[in-house]
Amino acid sequence: xxxxxxxxxxxxxxxxxxxxxxxxxxxxxxxxxxxxxxxxxxxxxxxxxxxxxxxxxxxxxxxxxxxxxxxxxxxxxxxxxxxxxxxxxxxxxxxxxxxxxxxxxxxxxxxxxxxxxxxxxxxxxxxxxxxxxxxxxxxxxxxxxxxxxxxxxxxxxxxxxxxxxxxxxxxxxxxxxxxxxxxxxxxxxxxxxxxxxxxxxxxxxxxxxxxxxxxxxxxxxxxxxxxxxxxxxxxxxxxxxxxxxxxxxxxxxxxxxxxxxxxxxxxxxxxxxxxxxxxxxxxxxxxxxxxxxxxxxxxxxxxxxxxxxxx
Amino acid sequence: xxxxxxxxxxxxxxxxxxxxxxxxxxxxxxxxxxxxxxxxxxxxxxxxxxxxxxxxxxxxxxxxxxxxxxxxxxxxxxxxxxxxxxxxxxxxxxxxxxxxxxxxxxxxxxxxxxxxxxxxxxxxxxxxxxxxxxxxxxxxxxxxxxxxxxxxxxxxxxxxxxxxxxxxxxxxxxxxxxxxxxxxxxxxxxxxxxxxxxxxxxxxxxxxxxxxxxxxxxxxxxxxxxxxxxxxxxxxxxxxxxxxxxxxxxxxxxxxxxxxxxxxxxxxxxxxxxxxxxxxxxxxxxxxxxxxxxxxxxxxxxxxxxxxxxxxxxxxxxxxxxxxxxxxxxxxxxxxxxxxxxxxxxxxxxxxxxxxxxxxxxxxxxxxxxxxxxxxxxxxxxxxxxxxxxxxxxxxxx
Amino acid sequence: xxxxxxxxxxxxxxxxxxxxxxxxxxxxxxxxxxxxxxxxxxxxxxxxxxxxxxxxxxxxxxxxxxxxxxxxxxxxxxxxxxxxxxxxxxxx
Ligand SMILES: Cc1ncc(C[n+]2csc(CCOP(=O)(O)OP(=O)(O)O)c2C)c(N)n1
Ligand code: SF4
Ligand code: SF4
Ligand code: SF4
Ligand SMILES: [Mg+2]
Numbered sequence: 001x002x003x004x005x006x007x008x009x010x011x012x013x014x015x016x017x018x019x020x021x022x023x024x025x026x027x028x029x030x031x032x033x034x035x036x037x038x039x040x041x042x043x044x045x046x047x048x049x050x051x052x053x054x055x056x057x058x059x060x061x062x063x064x065x066x067x068x069x070x071x072x073x074x075x076x077x078x079x080x081x082x083x084x085x086x087x088x089x090x091x092x093x094x095x096x097x098x099x100x101x102x103x104x105x106x107x108x109x110x111x112x113x114x115x116x117x118x119x120x121x122x123x124x125x126x127x128x129x130x131x132x133x134x135x136x137x138x139x140x141x142x143x144x145x146x147x148x149x150x151x152x153x154x155x156x157x158x159x160x161x162x163x164x165x166x167x168x169x170x171x172x173x174x175x176x177x178x179x180x181x182x183x184x185x186x187x188x189x190x191x192x193x194x195x196x197x198x199x200x201x202x203x204x205x206x207x208x209x210x211x212x213x214x215x216x217x218x219x220x221x222x223x224x225x226x227x228x229x230x231x232x233x234x235x236x237x238x239x240x241x242x243x244x245x246x247x248x249x250x251x252x253x254x255x256x257x258x259x260x261x262x263x264x265x266x267x268x269x270x271x272x273x274x275x276x277x278x279x280x281x282x283x284x285x286x287x288x289x290x291x292x293x294x295x296x297x298x299x300x301x302x303x304x305x306x307x308x309x310x311x
Numbered sequence: 312x313x314x315x316x317x318x319x320x321x322x323x324x325x326x327x328x329x330x331x332x333x334x335x336x337x338x339x340x341x342x343x344x345x346x347x348x349x350x351x352x353x354x355x356x357x358x359x360x361x362x363x364x365x366x367x368x369x370x371x372x373x374x375x376x377x378x379x380x381x382x383x384x385x386x387x388x389x390x391x392x393x394x395x396x397x398x399x400x401x402x403x404x405x406x407x408x409x410x411x412x413x414x415x416x417x418x419x420x421x422x423x424x425x426x427x428x429x430x431x432x433x434x435x436x437x438x439x440x441x442x443x444x445x446x447x448x449x450x451x452x453x454x455x456x457x458x459x460x461x462x463x464x465x466x467x468x469x470x471x472x473x474x475x476x477x478x479x480x481x482x483x484x485x486x487x488x489x490x491x492x493x494x495x496x497x498x499x500x501x502x503x504x505x506x507x508x509x510x511x512x513x514x515x516x517x518x519x520x521x522x523x524x525x526x527x528x529x530x531x532x533x534x535x536x537x538x539x540x541x542x543x544x545x546x547x548x549x550x551x552x553x554x555x556x557x558x559x560x561x562x563x564x565x566x567x568x569x570x571x572x573x574x575x576x577x578x579x580x581x582x583x584x585x586x587x588x589x590x591x592x593x594x595x596x597x598x599x600x601x602x603x604x605x606x607x608x609x610x611x612x613x614x615x616x617x618x619x620x621x622x623x624x625x626x627x628x629x630x631x632x633x634x635x636x637x638x639x640x641x642x643x644x645x646x647x648x649x650x651x652x653x654x655x656x657x658x659x660x661x662x663x664x665x666x667x668x669x670x671x672x673x674x675x676x677x678x679x680x681x682x683x684x685x686x687x688x689x690x691x692x693x694x695x696x697x698x699x700x701x702x703x704x705x706x707x708x709x
Numbered sequence: 710x711x712x713x714x715x716x717x718x719x720x721x722x723x724x725x726x727x728x729x730x731x732x733x734x735x736x737x738x739x740x741x742x743x744x745x746x747x748x749x750x751x752x753x754x755x756x757x758x759x760x761x762x763x764x765x766x767x768x769x770x771x772x773x774x775x776x777x778x779x780x781x782x783x784x785x786x787x788x789x790x791x792x793x794x795x796x797x798x799x800x801x
Contacts, residue, residue, distance in 0.1 A: 004751035004752070004755055005749075005751060007751075008754055008755075008764040008767060009767070013725070014760060015725040015727050015760055016727070016728065016759040016760040016761050016775075016776030016777075017729065017730035017731065017732055017775075017776050018727050018730075018732070018759070019732070020758065022735060022736075022759075022778035022780035023758060023778075023780035023781070023782060024758050025758070027759065028755065028756050028757070031755070031760065032755065039520075040520040042389070042517050042518065042520065044385065052529050054727065055525050055527075055528040055529050055721070056528070056529050057528040057529060057530045057531070057534050057719055057721065058528070058534075059726050059727040059729070059730045060525035060724065060725065060727055061725065061727040062523065062525055062725065063523055063724035063725040064523050064724065065516075065517040065518070065519065065523045065524055065525075066517075066523070066525050066526065067385065067388050067517055067525075067526040068526070068527035068528070068529075069384050069385065069411050069415075069527055070407060070411060072377070073377060073378060073381035073408070075378075076373060076378035076382050076385070077381045077382065077384060077385035078385060079371055079373070079378070079381075079385065080341060080343060080371065080383060080384060080385025080386035080388075080391075080393075081385040081388070081389040081518075083341050083343070083369040083371050084340060084386040084387075084390060084391035084393075084518065085389060085518055086369050087340045087341060087367065087369040087391060088340060088390065088391060088518065090367060091340070093390075094518060098520075100518060100520060117374060117375060118377070118378045121374030121375070121378055122378075124374070125371070125372070125373075192756070227781075228780040228781060229780055229781030229782055229784065229785040229796075230785065232756050232785065232786055414718065414719075415720075416717065514717065515717075515720060515722075522722075523723075524720055524721060524722050524723075524724075525720065525721035525724070526718075526720050528719055528720075528721055530719055534715055534719060535719075538715055538718065538719040541715070541717070542718075
């Protein structure tokens with residue numbers, strides 16, 4: 001278990017000078033994950049805020065080899081890179097003692113939605129890679145449109161808070177469980193506020209052979225209508241309300257990594273975010289209740305599975 | 312001319328088997344592909360070589376053609392020699408990634424077994440698939456028969472990987488007509504294949520972790536156009552490399568290739584321009600008409616992208632009338648893709664020939680020597696009357 | 710007209726060049742450190758989105774104001790009992 005002091009001594013491979021918004025949740029996640037990756041790592045990033053914001057030619061924030069090829073194919077692109085590594089090593093074109101790790105990154109749009117097929121295929125084939133989804137709950141780069149990860153009731157530009165349809169009318173996918181159902185060796189949910197947990201999970205994911213998956217909640221001041229300084233606190237509240245439980249599924253066994261002593265009402269998380277503002281109108285209050293019920297039910301289910309073998 | 316060193320081993324193989332065999336001989340680093348008729352057998356047979364350890368390629372049986380091309384891009388950017396194959400809907404699904412492959416200047420080689428595009432769904436030959444990709448920045452070579460497809464694949468590796476080119480190449484052959492027909496061809500020895508294609512030396516590699524590069528960065532209007540200009544110049548210049556590689560191929564193996572093949576064209580008054588297997592059929596018609604003293608000729612482009620417009624103009628400018636046969640419709644109310652290119656090339660000819668267009672063979676519709684004779688007769692009528700009744704039409708249309 | 714300094718295929722052949730790009734101008738609030746209070750827990754360092762908290766030998770020594778966008782996360786996350794960082798109006 002690395003301390004922050006130790007982590008701070010590892011080279012910074014995600015430089016400042018990028019164009020992500022002030023207070024964006026993505027960089028702290030990436031900075032930690034890159035530290036956990038070890039010395040040699042190659043990354044690909046799906047189209048989205050992270051990709052656009054960090055590689056505006058001729059500036060790059062990445063001090064590791066990095067490629068962007070498109071929006072829906074981070075997992076497929078990395079399949080090719082990992083395969084190239086295997087064969088070039090076998091054919092003696094890469095030193096036999098050179099261990100390289102492979103990291104594919106996508107936003108929730110690039111992972112839950114358009115990139116889901118490529119992800120599923122790569123997981124099934126079992127490429128030795130870590131796939132990280134930074135879930136900020138919408139297509140932020142294109143201006144906050146709904147995704148399969150957008151919370152029920154949330155207002156986005158394609159699910160606006162109208163008088164007839166007050167925000168997103170559908171529940172979000174439980175992607176972490178869907179991914180785990182591919183029977184991959186490791187899948188986990190994490191949050192940047194709990195850096196210890198995130199770092200540990202990233203370490204594990206890089207060490208375990210095969211396709212591993214991390215789903216990390218990523219606060220977005222622009223799309224959540226929150227204050228930039230609150231980003232980390234907002235991630236924490238998502239965990240404290242059990243909207244975003246921290247758990248992992250390792251070799252088929254589910255383990256909850258953090259159980260709040262006192263589960264906070266979902267309202268506390270919602271009320272800080274402009275995207276849920278309309279829910280506090282009298283006529284929409286029932287949506288908050290529904291959301292609370294759903295969070296409760298999901299949390300109960302998760303508790304009942306704690307320590308159990310899923311596959 | 313240098314002595315032919317290629318072993319003259321003649322065998323009967325289908326086009327698909329010949330491509331799979333060529334791929335076995337090339338033994339690429341990575342191959343990512345997805346099945347689709349009529350190219351499926353290429354990957355099936357290659358998978359057989361893989362299963363028996365006859366290649367040490369990393370084979371990725373992806374879940375879609377979009378992922379096939381994505382994985383090819385990742386592997387190629389990681390410094391691997393990469394090949395794949397597809398047809399029709401598969402190529403259409405790759406469309407987005409074709410541009411990424413060429414834009415990132417990755418020398419991927421792909422066999423395209425030409426098949427019609429839906430709708431209506433049809434598994435037979437036409438060129439609507441690869442014609443849809445003609446502006447994707449890939450070099451396109453069209454093959455008349457199994458031998459040409461086999462030979463083109465090796466040359467494609469050399470062309471794509473040439474430092475002056477660094478551009479992906481499609482080797483096209485006609486679905487079923489060539490892919491499934493057993494033809495005799497002369498194989499090249501494994502060792503000679505290896506010697507001809509050489510070692511792959513990538514222009515850049517993501518696996519060089521000591522020298523981290525950022526590939527596919529976001530460009531703004533101050534850079535995008537310049538990068539496209541580089542690419543545009545490289546693909547235009549690839550024409551010379553295609554010729555150089557063909558020359559070396561001929562010296563080594565005795566079979567001659569160029570930008571195009573002309574058949575009895577030198578003194579022809581009227582000419583047909585057509586790609587791939589239909590050229591073979593047309594040659595039969597040319598011989599028959601020539602035996603009756605008619606001055607007919609044929610031009611079969613081999614390199615379609617980049618388009619060798621000057622050479623084509625030189626080859627055709629003496630003709631009085633030309634019919635371009637397109638196995639794809641541009642759906643533009645004007646004419647097929649080959650027609651518009653040929654017609655544009657002849658704009659600068661001192662005496663512009665008449666150029667008409669016939670769409671033929673869509674979705675595997677038969678094209679016979681009689682059809683070709685009909686086209687030549689129509690061309691003579693145009694020459695006699697000086698009138699073009701129908702500029703563009705479907706062949707045999709009433 | 711094409712520019713000569715454009716690299717092959719738009720590849721950036723060097724890591725971390727964004728380091729040279731200044732985003733400090735985005736800042737409305739500037740973080741200021743009271744080093745006397747600071748306990749070098751490095752929470753501010755790990756949470757900073759702009760890699761703008763400078764740490765030397767395990768000690769928090771200040772901010773890289775060329776990159777800091779003034780988001781205020783560091784001030785917010787500095788432990789309640791410490792609160793060594795304050796956000797101040799950026800001088801014009
Ligand atoms: C095939 C394709 N469709 C649509 C887009 C437009 N697009 C670019 S990024 C993006 C949204 C990305 O959302 P997400 O993955 O959640 O990442 P975020 O922007 O939130 O970081 C969209 C829709 C695209 N680039 N490619
Ligand atoms: S829109 Fe959101 S996710 Fe995108 S850079 Fe801004 S804060 Fe980050
Ligand atoms: S204000 Fe924000 S960007 Fe500046 S040092 Fe603090 S956390 Fe980093
Ligand atoms: S968070 Fe506060 S106490 Fe901790 S290192 Fe930063 S300034 Fe010092
Ligand atoms: Mg998103």
